[in-house]
Amino acid sequence: MLWEVRVSYKRGVQDSEGESTLKGLKALGFGGVEGVSTAKVYLIKGNCSRGDVEEICRRLLANPVSQDYTIRGIEGEDE
Amino acid sequence: MLWEVRVSYKRGVQDSEGESTLKGLKALGFGGVEGVSTAKVYLIKGNCSRGDVEEICRRLLANPVSQDYTIRGIEGEDE
Numbered sequence: 011m012l013w014e015v016r017v018s019y020k021r022g023v024q025d026s027e028g029e030s031t032l033k034g035l036k037a038l039g040f041g042g043v044e045g046v047s048t049a050k051v052y053l054i055k056g057n058c059s060r061g062d063v064e065e066i067c068r069r070l071l072a073n074p075v076s077q078d079y080t081i082r083g084i085e086g087e088d089e
Numbered sequence: 090m091l092w093e094v095r096v097s098y099k100r101g102v103q104d105s106e107g108e109s110t111l112k113g114l115k116a117l118g119f120g121g122v123e124g125v126s127t128a129k130v131y132l133i134k135g136n137c138s139r140g141d142v143e144e145i146c147r148r149l150l151a152n153p154v155s156q157d158y159t160i161r162g163i164e165g166e167d168e
Contacts, residue, residue, distance in 0.1 A: 016130065031131060034149050042136035043145075051095065051128040052110060057121035066122075070113050 011056065012085040013063045015071055018049035023076045053084070090135065091164040092142045094150055097128035102155045132163070 019025045028046040035043045052071055054063060063081050072079040098104045107125040114122045131150055133142060142160050151158040 018130075028131070031149065035133075035145060038145075038148060040135075040137060040141060040145060042141070043133060044135035045132075046134070047132045049130040049132070051097075051130055052107070053124075053126045053128070054114075054122060055125070056119075056123035058119060062119060062121070066114060066117075066119060069117060070110065 011058060011083065013054045013058070013060075014082045014084050015052040015054060015063060015067055015079055016049050016082075017052070017067070017072045017077050017079045019047070020076055020078050090137060090162065092133045092137070092139075093161045093163050094131040094133060094142060094146055094158055095128050095161075096131070096146070096151045096156050096158045098126070099155055099157055 025047050028048045031046040031048070032043060035046065050071075054066065058066075060081060060083065067079045067081065068074065104126050107127045110125040110127070111122060114125065129150075133145065137145075139160060139162065146158045146160065147153065
């Protein structure tokens with residue numbers, strides 16, 4: 011199975027990389043850009059269920075205080 | 090407009106964060122996981138065209154030696 015996990019910042023949490031990117035774009039002359047936010051994607055391949063991936067997110071990939079995650083089955087989800 | 094840029098490693102380029110995540114998952118007992126790869130997502134909001142976003146990727150977001158990128162219009166693409 012192949013799963014895609016996307017980890018992003020909760021609303022109101024500072025996204026430093028997004029802010030830095032915005033500053034960089036302004037400095038490069040892209041004045042039309044109003045905001046940049048970032049997220050991290052993990053593609054997880056192997057013999058694991060959606061429940062396993064939920065647990066992986068909770069235990070390793072996402073900080074429950076500051077981050078949200080979504081899980082999407084890309085190939086071979088059997089539930 | 091809202092654009093989604095996704096930056097990932099080219100095939101054959103080491104994805105250290107993916108490898109570390111895989112090791113962590115094995116250590117946590119998720120033995121079924123065979124591989125993890127990562128990507129970075131940037132959501133770019135503002136008055137910019139697809140051509141602008143292409144230029145942003147080339148100049149700031151992606152390393153042409155080691156990374157690939159995809160661009161997707163999420164809202165308001167006018168071309």
